[in-house]
Amino acid sequence: MVGGRAPVPKSNRNFKLWLVLGLIAAGVLGYGTYWFVFLRGTVRTDDAYVDAPIVSVSARLSGRVDAVLAQEGDRVQKGQVLLRLATDKLDIQTKQAKAQVEAAEARLQELTRGTRPEEIDVARAEIRVGEVELRRRQVELNRMQRLAKIKAVTMEQLDNAKASLADSQAKLDVARRRLQLLQAGSRDEQVNRSRAELDVARAQLASAETDLADAVLYSPVEGIVARRRVQAGEVVEDKQGVFQIVETGKTWVVANLEEGQIARVAVGQPVEVVVDAYPGRVFRGRVGPQFAATLSRFSLLSSSSASGSFIKVTQRVPVRIDWAQDTLPRLVPGLNVTVRIQVDSN
Numbered sequence: 159m160v161g162g163r164a165p166v167p168k169s170n171r172n173f174k175l176w177l178v179l180g181l182i183a184a185g186v187l188g189y190g191t192y193w194f195v196f197l198r199g200t201v202r203t204d205d206a207y208v209d210a211p212i213v214s215v216s217a218r219l220s221g222r223v224d225a226v227l228a229q230e231g232d233r234v235q236k237g238q239v240l241l242r243l244a245t246d247k248l249d250i251q252t253k254q255a256k257a258q259v260e261a262a263e264a265r266l267q268e269l270t271r272g273t274r275p276e277e278i279d280v281a282r283a284e285i286r287v288g289e290v291e292l293r294r295r296q297v298e299l300n301r302m303q304r305l306a307k308i309k310a311v312t313m314e315q316l317d318n319a320k321a322s323l324a325d326s327q328a329k330l331d332v333a334r335r336r337l338q339l340l341q342a343g344s345r346d347e348q349v350n351r352s353r354a355e356l357d358v359a360r361a362q363l364a365s366a367e368t369d370l371a372d373a374v375l376y377s378p379v380e381g382i383v384a385r386r387r388v389q390a391g392e393v394v395e396d397k398q399g400v401f402q403i404v405e406t407g408k409t410w411v412v413a414n415l416e417e418g419q420i421a422r423v424a425v426g427q428p429v430e431v432v433v434d435a436y437p438g439r440v441f442r443g444r445v446g447p448q449f450a451a452t453l454s455r456f457s458l459l460s461s462s463s464a465s466g467s468f469i470k471v472t473q474r475v476p477v478r479i480d481w482a483q484d485t486l487p488r489l490v491p492g493l494n495v496t497v498r499i500q501v502d503s504n
Contacts, residue, residue: 199502206413208493215401218372243373255363262356281337288330295323381405411479422501446478
């Protein structure tokens with residue numbers, strides 16, 4: 159006995175040593191069996207999630223929100239009304255545009271239809287009246303000139319008679335020119351200008367009607383409203399995002415594989431998918447297309463360094479996993495999953 163303690167028998171020390179070695183060997187054998195049965199010929203990762211199309215719905219013009227007809231969590235159908243904007247000003251603009259189109263159409267019809275016979279008759283009658291008036295003024299001037307020779311009228315009266323005759327002659331010339339224009343009809347440039355004005359009016363009407371239709375916002379897809387970013391009474395701007403809708407019936411898995419695993423993965427390989435939200439259930443899938451770049455290339459902060467230092471980091475490449483079964487539970491984007499890809503069927 160040394161120091162008051164009995165020495166440990168050598169057989170006990172050997173037993174403990176063999177016990178530790180046995181446990182290590184059992185662990186190695188167990189892991190080897192697990193690898194041979196479950197992991198051999200597979201690529202596994204838990205850096206994966208469910209993904210789905212998320213459609214952003216934006217306003218197509220500025221205006222005040224009159225009514226919001228869909229809330230977060232609502233299931234909506236394609237073409238269902240989500241939101242309505244106030245249309246007071248848009249209604250007025252549309253009515254004004256319609257009136258401008260009608261006025262332009264009437265103007266063009268007037269030019270292309272030609273002069274009515276009644277207008278020509280009126281113009282001829284005006285010429286006859288003007289000729290009678292001109293002869294009367296001429297007679298009056300002749301009388302004034304005779305009286306002026308005997309000093310029976312003043313020079314002012316004679317000048318007035320001459321002016322009246324010139325005025326009657328000018329009116330008669332205008333009436334004759336008007337008759338010529340009526341008989342000639344509309345000029346081509348007038349018709350072309352009127353047609354251009356009608357085209358402009360119709361384009362303005364189409365724009366007003368489009369704005370009026372855009373005041374009602376429809377769902378472009380069937381899905382569930384994930385985000386609603388506006389309330390009734392608020393003013394929205396053109397192209398402002400107001401809804402986000404998760405399209406139903408179209409989900410897949412994105413698995414971020416390490417770059418050392420990519421060489422063994424090919425399109426069409428079978429995949430076992432375990433969703434954390436449904437423990438104990440295994441879903442079937444198949445490898446889809448690989449993304450064209452690693453995750454780091456899509457990050458806001460580049461992994462490259464300009465300082466001269468470099469730390470090599472294992473990169474991950476996103477791979478799409480498509481479902482290989484028709485019946486699936488409710489899956490929403492972002493759910494965590496674990497995938498096991500069968501890369502070797504032998």
